[in-house]
Structure formats: C-alpha cells, structure tokens
Amino acid sequence: MTESALEYMTRLGRAAREASRHIARASTGQKNRALLAIAAALDAARPALAAANAQDMAAGRANGLEPALLDRLELTPARINGMLEGLRQVAALPDPVGAVRDLSYRPSGIQVGKMRVPLGVVGIIYESRPNVTIDAASLCLKSGNATILRGGSEAIHSNRAIARCIEQGLAAVELPAAVVQVVDTTDRAAVGALISMPEYVDIIVPRGGRGLIERISREARVPVIKHLDGICHVYVSAYADLPKAQRIAFQAKTYRYGICGAMETLLVSEVVADAFLPAMAAQFREKGVELRGCERTCDIVDVQAATEQDWATEYLAPILAIKVVDDLDAAIEHINHYGSHHTDAIVTDHQGEGRRFLAEVDSASVMLNAPTCFADGFEYGLGAEIGISTDKLHARGPVGLEGLTCEKYIVIGDGQLRGESNH
Amino acid sequence: MTESALEYMTRLGRAAREASRHIARASTGQKNRALLAIAAALDAARPALAAANAQDMAAGRANGLEPALLDRLELTPARINGMLEGLRQVAALPDPVGAVRDLSYRPSGIQVGKMRVPLGVVGIIYESRPNVTIDAASLCLKSGNATILRGGSEAIHSNRAIARCIEQGLAAVELPAAVVQVVDTTDRAAVGALISMPEYVDIIVPRGGRGLIERISREARVPVIKHLDGICHVYVSAYADLPKAQRIAFQAKTYRYGICGAMETLLVSEVVADAFLPAMAAQFREKGVELRGCERTCDIVDVQAATEQDWATEYLAPILAIKVVDDLDAAIEHINHYGSHHTDAIVTDHQGEGRRFLAEVDSASVMLNAPTCFADGFEYGLGAEIGISTDKLHARGPVGLEGLTCEKYIVIGDGQLRGESNH
Structure with a gap:
C-alpha cells in the first residue's frame, strides 16, 4: 500500500462524515436491528475470532507482552459472551436521538425548544482490549454517530475479525459500512491524523492509561472527553x-x-x-x-x-x-x-x-x-459508559449515550415574522 | 508598575478563582441585590462616566478612530439607561444555579440526579463598547460565575469608571470585589495571558469581529464559546x-x-x-x-x-x-x-x-x-445572550445564563453500599 497514514485516515474521515448523515437519521428500530445483527455475526464467527485472537496472543507472547496485557488481549468464550450481552443491552436502552424538550410558545407566536441529535463522528482510541471495539461501537451506533475505532496494535488481528462481523451486521440492515470503521493499520501516525481532523471528527474519546490520555489531550485539535485523575x-x-x-x-x-x-x-x-x-x-x-x-x-x-x-x-x-x-x-x-x-x-x-x-x-x-x-455509568442508570469526564464543558461524570449527543434549537412557526405580534 | 502583564493577569486569575467559590454559593437574592446596587451606582455616577467617556472619545478622535467605532465607544445617556435596564432585566431572570433534575432511585437504593452549577471563572474579551462591560458582567454574576473582563483599549477610561460602579455594587451586598474584575491595562499581552490560564479560567467568550474571534480560538488553551460564520x-x-x-x-x-x-x-x-x-x-x-x-x-x-x-x-x-x-x-x-x-x-x-x-x-x-x-437570545426566551455558539459541544445556538453553567451528578444515599441490595 503506497497510501500514507494521513491519506488513509483522511479517507476514513471523509467516509465517516458521509456515513454520519445516514446513521443520524436511522430509526431506532434499524439501529437496534444492526446491534442484534452484529451480535449474531459475532456468535457465528467464534472460530474465526478464536483463530485471529490466537495470532495476536502468539505474537504478544513472542514480543514479551506483560501477563496483565496478555490477559486483556485474550478473547475467551466468556468475553465473547460478554460482547453479545453488551450489544443486546445497548439495543434495549432508550434512544436519546430526536428527543425534544421545553418546546414552548414565545410572545412572537413561534415555538422554541431543543432537540437532541448525534454529535456526528466519534473517534475512539484505546489499548489492546478487543472487547472495547464492540463496547464503543455499540454506544456510538445507538446514539446515531459514525465511529472510527483505533485499538492497540497488539490486537490488530482480533480487531480485524471483529470488524468483519460489524460490517456483516451493518450490511444486514442496509446501513453503510462506514458507520463503524476499524482502523486497519498499526502505523502510529494514524492516531496523530485521527486527532487532527476537526472537519471529519467531532470528538475523541481516549480509553486507557494516563499516559495515552495525556498525550491525546495535549495533541488533539478535536475536543476530547477525558478524565486524568481520580483523587x-x-x-x-x-x-x-x-x-x-x-x-x-x-x-x-x-x-x-x-x-x-x-x-x-x-x-x-x-x-x-x-x-x-x-x-x-x-x-x-x-x-x-x-x-x-x-x-x-x-x-x-x-x-x-x-x-x-x-x-x-x-x-x-x-x-x-x-x-x-x-x-x-x-x-x-x-x-x-x-x-x-x-x-x-x-x-x-x-x-x-x-x-x-x-x-x-x-x-x-x-x-x-x-x-x-x-461513580459508574451502570450504577447511575446510564446502561453503559463510554468513559468518565472530569471536564466541566459538555459531559461531566460518567458518559453514556446522552454524552454522545448534543442539543440544537428548533423553532416552529407558521409564518410569524420578527417584531410583529401574531395573535 | 514593574509587574508584567503575565504577573498581573495571574494575580487577577487567582483572585477570580478564589472569588468564584463565593459567588457560586451566593443566594439568588444576594446576586439580584448586587445587580440592582450596580445599577444604582451607575445611575449616581453619570457625571463621572460622562467625563471618563469624554476622555476616551477625545483620544479616539485624536487617533483617527473610524466614525462607526467612535459611535460604539460613546456612552450616551440613552446607553447608560440601557445598561441600567439590562441589569434590572437580568435580576428578574430565573436563577439557573442549583436546579436539580432527574433525581431518581436506582436499584441499589441510592438516588442519582443532576445539579446545575456555575462554570467557575469566565473570561470575556471584547472591543471598545463600554456597555458590553455591564452586559457581560451581569450575566456572569447572575449565573454564579466570577468574571474577568478585557475590553478594547480605546475604552479604558470608560471601563475604569464602570468598574468602580461595579465594585461599589458588590461591596454594598458584601460580595468580594474579585467577583467582577475589569482588566486595567491596555497591554495586549494581557489577552494572551487570559486565554492561557486553564487553572484560573474555565471558559473564554470573545465578543467582536471575526478577526478577534479567530485569533482567540486559535491561541486559547481554555475552551472558547464562539461562532465564526452565519451562512x-x-x-x-x-x-x-x-x-x-x-x-x-x-x-x-x-x-x-x-x-x-x-x-x-x-x-x-x-x-x-x-x-x-x-x-x-x-x-x-x-x-x-x-x-x-x-x-x-x-x-x-x-x-x-x-x-x-x-x-x-x-x-x-x-x-x-x-x-x-x-x-x-x-x-x-x-x-x-x-x-x-x-x-x-x-x-x-x-x-x-x-x-x-x-x-x-x-x-x-x-x-x-x-x-x-x-435566531436571538431574547426571541428564544433566554432573556439575554452572552453570545451565539456554532460549536456542538457544551452550548449550541444563543447562549444565555444556562450556557454559563454546567451540570454535575449528585448521589444521595443513606449508607447504601455498592453491590448490596438495601431494601
């Protein structure tokens, strides 16, 4: 491949922005069917997932990966069950998209309110835990966002196998493949590109150790949902x-x-x-x-x-x-x-x-x-969390589906003009 | 004064952070009394305001300021009336601070909800329109934030005179003077310092032309509420x-x-x-x-x-x-x-x-x-607006008092522990 990491990520970014328009207007039913279809594809692909994960595990052992990291890397049958269960749980959560609040009449005769809408494109950067791929993809999909997922390079084969299942699930319900894209390169420049494309990416969620989060936050040109310390x-x-x-x-x-x-x-x-x-x-x-x-x-x-x-x-x-x-x-x-x-x-x-x-x-x-x-998304009733934020702007605390959306104003009139009374 | 602009702004920042704790817990009544006391002080200081403004106008004319800018710089009696009216209107707006929503019981027995709280310290950077000083100060004060105001250098005498009235108003209700601080230097390095102190400033609101907003957004190390284009x-x-x-x-x-x-x-x-x-x-x-x-x-x-x-x-x-x-x-x-x-x-x-x-x-x-x-804060029922945001995170659209606050989680229990049923 002669394409540079920057060119590759730009291509992914452009496709994600385009796909974000589709997933933003997908019905709740279609999104839920996609989640369940992904679960079915994963369930059917257990042998392929095991084989891909065995490749990663062997490479990890050969490269002297620490036992704790090897443990996180492993896709046991129980972890695959956990991924299926997670997909079903997210399918069962209420859909935040489209909710309208505080719609009320103003003296001019217009109605003004707020409508909850997806953020657009979410970039997730995480370490070598393949189950996070499904975790993060499902929350972003349910909240109507397109996602670009960049997992740790040690998990590349596992993530590729999971990506194929996601593709199958999206295709089964006729959603574009670019709704969820798994970055298929271990080139570190891909991360740098992902956090520097505000035109294609609306928010970055780094999941992992403090070092990763600090580096991403410092270098990102896109807003980051993060927490650094828990004192x-x-x-x-x-x-x-x-x-x-x-x-x-x-x-x-x-x-x-x-x-x-x-x-x-x-x-x-x-x-x-x-x-x-x-x-x-x-x-x-x-x-x-x-x-x-x-x-x-x-x-x-x-x-x-x-x-x-x-x-x-x-x-x-x-x-x-x-x-x-x-x-x-x-x-x-x-x-x-x-x-x-x-x-x-x-x-x-x-x-x-x-x-x-x-x-x-x-x-x-x-x-x-x-x-x-x-302090936990499940305990707070969010169903699942994409992360915890200690920032004051946008999301604060455990971030669930609502934290992956924002609100816009809607104004409904019937020909009222500004500065006139219309009674 | 041998103090550098950076030292001066750091001193202001530290004082603002300290004062933000006071104003955050001030009662609605105390904040409203402060707004009305500032109005009374302005009303009583009309001769001083006129004299200070005449100095700025004379300097502006001598420096060949454009007629449109001179017009904005002028503090006519009608504009002072407008400032008084604005203060009274903000005093009459509902206080967003402390509102609790969605407090509900979780299966564990704890109650979880969200409480609206001030952002902390708001920095406002604007051009030579002295009435913005009162406009911005009143919205920040009502929403429980400390403010640092940096107006255009051509308005320095007018802003100093207004700052004295704000001080009197705050003192009259026993709020610390640092709740509202007007930057008293025309050194441009003060702006650079203000937008680079995330430890003391939580958000920056630039008000003015596109050039100002672009520069601030590019250089700020603090989040910025902004809009660039209205196509x-x-x-x-x-x-x-x-x-x-x-x-x-x-x-x-x-x-x-x-x-x-x-x-x-x-x-x-x-x-x-x-x-x-x-x-x-x-x-x-x-x-x-x-x-x-x-x-x-x-x-x-x-x-x-x-x-x-x-x-x-x-x-x-x-x-x-x-x-x-x-x-x-x-x-x-x-x-x-x-x-x-x-x-x-x-x-x-x-x-x-x-x-x-x-x-x-x-x-x-x-x-x-x-x-x-x-598309306007008054038409939307916000009462007044500090700006309009085209960003997706935090505030979107006209930004009023609510946009100067955020929500934190509150959890209320009575000894419940995690992982236990308490019925």
Whole structure:
C-alpha cells in the first residue's frame, strides 16, 4: 500500500462524515436491528475470532507482552459472551436521538425548544482490549454517530475479525459500512491524523492509561472527553453516624483499589476524630491498607506521617491518606484545592451540611452518605459508559449515550415574522 | 508598575478563582441585590462616566478612530439607561444555579440526579463598547460565575469608571470585589495571558469581529464559546405556501443585513421556482438587494450568475445568492455542505418534510416556517445572550445564563453500599 497514514485516515474521515448523515437519521428500530445483527455475526464467527485472537496472543507472547496485557488481549468464550450481552443491552436502552424538550410558545407566536441529535463522528482510541471495539461501537451506533475505532496494535488481528462481523451486521440492515470503521493499520501516525481532523471528527474519546490520555489531550485539535485523575475524598462530619461512616469509607477505599472512584483521602471532623479513627484504622490495617496521616491523625492513631504530596496523589493502591479537619468549610476547601473534581462524598446526618456539600464541592459527582465507588455509568442508570469526564464543558461524570449527543434549537412557526405580534 | 502583564493577569486569575467559590454559593437574592446596587451606582455616577467617556472619545478622535467605532465607544445617556435596564432585566431572570433534575432511585437504593452549577471563572474579551462591560458582567454574576473582563483599549477610561460602579455594587451586598474584575491595562499581552490560564479560567467568550474571534480560538488553551460564520439558508419547498414563503424569505434577508442570523442563500424547489422567483426577485430588487443566481435561477429571473464562492459566503450585506434545487434531499445536502451550522429554515406545509428538515439539518438552530433572523437570545426566551455558539459541544445556538453553567451528578444515599441490595 503506497497510501500514507494521513491519506488513509483522511479517507476514513471523509467516509465517516458521509456515513454520519445516514446513521443520524436511522430509526431506532434499524439501529437496534444492526446491534442484534452484529451480535449474531459475532456468535457465528467464534472460530474465526478464536483463530485471529490466537495470532495476536502468539505474537504478544513472542514480543514479551506483560501477563496483565496478555490477559486483556485474550478473547475467551466468556468475553465473547460478554460482547453479545453488551450489544443486546445497548439495543434495549432508550434512544436519546430526536428527543425534544421545553418546546414552548414565545410572545412572537413561534415555538422554541431543543432537540437532541448525534454529535456526528466519534473517534475512539484505546489499548489492546478487543472487547472495547464492540463496547464503543455499540454506544456510538445507538446514539446515531459514525465511529472510527483505533485499538492497540497488539490486537490488530482480533480487531480485524471483529470488524468483519460489524460490517456483516451493518450490511444486514442496509446501513453503510462506514458507520463503524476499524482502523486497519498499526502505523502510529494514524492516531496523530485521527486527532487532527476537526472537519471529519467531532470528538475523541481516549480509553486507557494516563499516559495515552495525556498525550491525546495535549495533541488533539478535536475536543476530547477525558478524565486524568481520580483523587476522591470521603468527609466524615461531626454529625456522621460513625458506624455508617466506617462502612462507607471502608468500601470507598476497598471496593476495588484500581478504579478511578476509589477514595484516596479520608477527611475527618476533629469533633469525631477520637471516636472514629481507632476502629476505622484497625479495619483498614486488617485489610492491609497502608495509612498515612496528618499530624492530628498521628496523635490519635499510630500511622506514618503524610506529606504535602500525599494530599495530591491518586494511589490506585491499598494506601490511604487521612486528615483531621476543623469543620465542613475546611473539608470543602481541602477537596476543591487538592481534589481532581472527580467524585467526593460526605457522611453526615445533618441536612444543612449535606445541602452545602452537594452544592459547593466542585466535582463531577458529589455524594451524600454513599461511597465514592458508586461513580459508574451502570450504577447511575446510564446502561453503559463510554468513559468518565472530569471536564466541566459538555459531559461531566460518567458518559453514556446522552454524552454522545448534543442539543440544537428548533423553532416552529407558521409564518410569524420578527417584531410583529401574531395573535 | 514593574509587574508584567503575565504577573498581573495571574494575580487577577487567582483572585477570580478564589472569588468564584463565593459567588457560586451566593443566594439568588444576594446576586439580584448586587445587580440592582450596580445599577444604582451607575445611575449616581453619570457625571463621572460622562467625563471618563469624554476622555476616551477625545483620544479616539485624536487617533483617527473610524466614525462607526467612535459611535460604539460613546456612552450616551440613552446607553447608560440601557445598561441600567439590562441589569434590572437580568435580576428578574430565573436563577439557573442549583436546579436539580432527574433525581431518581436506582436499584441499589441510592438516588442519582443532576445539579446545575456555575462554570467557575469566565473570561470575556471584547472591543471598545463600554456597555458590553455591564452586559457581560451581569450575566456572569447572575449565573454564579466570577468574571474577568478585557475590553478594547480605546475604552479604558470608560471601563475604569464602570468598574468602580461595579465594585461599589458588590461591596454594598458584601460580595468580594474579585467577583467582577475589569482588566486595567491596555497591554495586549494581557489577552494572551487570559486565554492561557486553564487553572484560573474555565471558559473564554470573545465578543467582536471575526478577526478577534479567530485569533482567540486559535491561541486559547481554555475552551472558547464562539461562532465564526452565519451562512444561513431558507429553503422554499414544493409544498410551501408561496406568499408566506415570500414574507419569510424577505424578512430573513432584510430584517438587518449585518446580523449573523441573516439569510445569505435562498434555496427554491424546482417545482415552485417558476411561480415563486419572479415576484420574490422583484421585491428584493425594489429593496436594493443584489441577487446572484444559479443557472436555473438565471433561466427564470434576470440576475447575475453566482459562482461556487457565493454558496460559501457570509455577505452581511444586501446581497443574496439564490439556487434552485431538485428536492428536500438536495436542499439538506446543500445546507449541510455549504452552511456554517448556524441557523437554517424551511418553508413548507408538508408535515413530513418539516419533520425531516428539523431532524436532519445539522445546525445550531433549525426553523420551520419562520425567518432565520429569529435566531436571538431574547426571541428564544433566554432573556439575554452572552453570545451565539456554532460549536456542538457544551452550548449550541444563543447562549444565555444556562450556557454559563454546567451540570454535575449528585448521589444521595443513606449508607447504601455498592453491590448490596438495601431494601
């Protein structure tokens, strides 16, 4: 192939823009049939998928890929079942496209409202997890967007095999193949091209490690849905029910250490610190969580001293920073200053405190009497999530189908003119 | 002053971030009292405002400022009245901050919903129109944001005098002065600094000519609310009521030639072109509008031939391009290809056509049987607008108070844990 990566991606981009017009006006029924047809094609292609994945796995082993990455790369029968189940679940979700809200008459006689419409073309950049190909494609398709998918090069054979199933599914319901395009080159220049075509791509969603997301965000000329850090807090207030606070804080840290909604700093009101910290610290220690405390914490429980750096660290590990604070104001101040605006919680039975915390903590998700690990698209009822955003513009928090759409104004008149009364 | 523009702007940014926490939690009543106090301070400062403005006007005349720019620079008593009236109107608008929607129970027992909150710090960059200072400040204040205002250097004395009134108003209701800061330097480096501080500024709104907006958008490291072009279309369908279509198209072009919602291209179905174009062209000619038509248009009426360039031009002048198209599909295709995704209208009495046009035209405002000049915050019921956006992310179309806010998730529990049923 003499075509450069830039030429190739431009071709994909142009085709995606064209296809986006088709999928934007596809009916909900047609989109759902496409999702189910893709599931059927995947189900029928299990032997081909296994063979393609075996190629990737062999190459991965030969190239000394780490065991954790090999595990993510593998398409087990259970993972294929998961992909089929995911497609069916997305087919069952309500279609956000075309919803009209707030349509009301203005004094001029026109009606003005907002209609939800697809963004257009979504670019997804992810690592070598072939199941993400189906995950991302299904959400974009259901929300009426064309997609360009660029997975990790280690998964190229698996992704090619999955792409063939997607093509079959789209063809079965007479949707253009370019509605979902899987980038068929391992040339790294393809990523650079994908994030630099605002004329063909409306939004980029990077899924993967921090390094990938930082690089994409820095270099992209297209808007990016992203989150970088999850430095999440739980504040145990003077008005907390302490056994409840202990259960919430314990799960917020230990539900899974590696998720972005895991608590990294525990804040405790000085009023309850003496009563709360000893039992809490004992429970964390028993679980193997390393504790690092502020001076006041160290006066109460025997833990390592925290440094300034600890308040700004996302451990993603069994390590927890603990700080005793004067009051609600100090807790909010600490969270807004050191946090990453991801997810923060308060435990309190005082209504006024809860009201203030919810309003004043500047984070994508703010919780009252619930552990931060609830920050998840499924738990929020989105059905599935394409990512989590800590940006303030467009989508904030877990991003589902609605985050892949935007709203435009619609105006309906019957010949009214501006500056005239028409009654 | 030995402080550099960068140091000065960093100081303003830091103060704005700090003040944004205060204004974000200010009550609706306090914000409204601030707006009315600013109005009172302006009213009392009329002599000082006139003196300051006279300085700017004299300098402008001495520097050979164009008459149109001098006119915008002038603070007449009527313009001051307009500023007072604007402040009172914004005080009367509903406060978007704190509104909670879709709060509902999830199977886990937690409640999940969305709360509307201020963006944080808004930077406004505008030309030498001192009344914009009050306009922009009032919308940002009401929506709970801190603002940094950077007006054109020719208006520096006027803006300083206005800034003093804003300070008095804020002080009268005990809000920090840094809630609204007017940049007090004509150093152009201040603009560069303002658009490069994502840690202190959440969004930039440039108001002014295309050159200003393009430069800001290109260089900003902070998100920008902007629109560049308003290439708006009216499509007269085969099913249009022709007298109604003529009234709508005439006003869409002639309401005001210079607004971004002015029609620049008229599309006419070939079915009605013979019946429609002669009378329409005559009316435009009588008004002094220059017409440029496609080949088929030139066969029907005697107008200049349009070039490819005409379909992609925003005239903002008494010039109109006219194209005869095959059908609805061709009209939608033309608009999505040549348009600027600003505002486009169809005139039709056919329900199915209207439905398709509203859904499929990819513009910020899409209209049925109404002229494009209705694209305006007041006409849409927003009360006032800070700008119009042709971007798809965040705000699309006229941007009012809601566009200066975003939504975060709130989660309310009572000790529920993830993965447990709590009934």
